Amino acid sequence: MRNKYFSVCRISFIQELAYRSKFVVERLQSVLQIFLIFFLWDSVFSDPSREVFGYDRAKILTYVFGLLIVKAIVASTKASDVSGIISSGELTNYLLKPVGFVKYWFFRDISARGIHTAFAMVEVVILFVILRPPFFLQTNLVSLAGFLVLIVMAVIIFFLMLTLVSFIPFWLVEQTWPPIFLFLSVSEVLSGAVFPLDVFPYAIQKVLYLLPFPYLIFMPIQVYLGKVVGMELGRSLLTAGLWMVGLMIAVNWVWQRGLIHYRAEGR
């Protein structure tokens, strides 16, 4: 059983590195996106003593660098391919294999996450040497542990949400990419991947924190920065945990219903 999914990981690792130029470009795109955010905040905090939205220069630039790594860990997933597989009828091949379909995709992603994270770390070191930003080093063990737990939850939540959206072609066969495009557009903004969510007024933030998106990127980095501690940290872990469990149930439920509707169109 363990060996089976380990093989999935291994094959996925080879596949990931087979298209090297594509991979390099994906990484280059991530760096360019970080450039925009880095220089934006670098400009805002050109006065080192300035404090805005509860951030000082070191914390906001650590947020930017944290984005690169957390995004690589959380968002490097191939689960969006699931919609095309259902739509084309290719799912039939997977159903004949002795693997759990959702589990198969989760383990496939581990390789992608590993490679992207390793490269993101190298990029952070290079950018750090070039840009020489001040860096906030968290030493509190509770915050570091909270950060790691939230990262694991974020990986699972993002995977489950994307998988859920990718199940839409069970009912609407032609809807493969558009729902994923909409989901990625919304999640990119509401997860804090473009800007920290505490830029918004408190009333908007309160509503956003009820959604699963802030627990993907924004909240883990907040915990690392020590901006979310004590009861607030506990509340964040609980909310993320509830979303995780809820999404697990939803994915399982929709998968079972989807299979009833599945007609292997295109095969």
Add this chain to the structure above:
Amino acid sequence: MKTLKKYGKVWWIMSRNALSGAIYSKLSFLIFLLGKVVRFNFFVLFLFYLVKGTGSLAGYDINQTIFIFLTFNVIDIVGQFLFREVYRFKPLILGGDFDLILVRPTSSLFRGLMGGADFIDLFTIPILFIVLYFVGMNFHPQIGDVMLYILLLVNGLMITAAFHIFILGLYVRFLELDYVLWLYRDLLNLGKLPVGVYKQPLRDILVYLIPVATMITVPARAMMGFVSFWGVIVSILIGIVGILVSMRFWKYSLKYYTSASS
């Protein structure tokens, strides 16, 4: 004039066909539109709260920062509306179907560049121009500033065209390299913010090498009445040189087309 009329007619026919394809699935059309609107609105909201909280961004106030972002959107969205066919061009080269375009009595470059507009953007462009008008009016511009803004915006679209022609040339010459298009999009995204935000040498790269600033910040500054005479001249020169060089590269690339797989 006759040639222009002919190409206008060809563009209309191809765009009509592209529209039929796009609205075949109305739900997809609406979802894509919604995705674009969501991203646009959130970024405007972010800029609004950011500059409200900080007072200014690289010396620009809320209106000016949002105006630069809107100008970026004009260049980006109108560019995508006009040159969408570039995104669909690679399979023609890989499959050898480009032969069928070469034998037609129309320019192959025109077909590759403007062979079908993206009608999702046709819905967003009018709204964008209305918002642009109202934000721009806050600067109380003179008629000369508005004319200069339009001229530099057209110049920005010329540079966009030059980039797309260059990418088409890369497809023909090297068969692959489709990711250059995505890199171009990411570089263009740097124009969402005033170029003054970026430090050297990136700022000079964005002004001269990959002239994102010339395409976006310079026109926006013209509307605010901040642009110098030489700034306008250099921008227009970059536009003209960009088009000439890209056209030359296209002709050079065509010599290497091998009609593979056909």
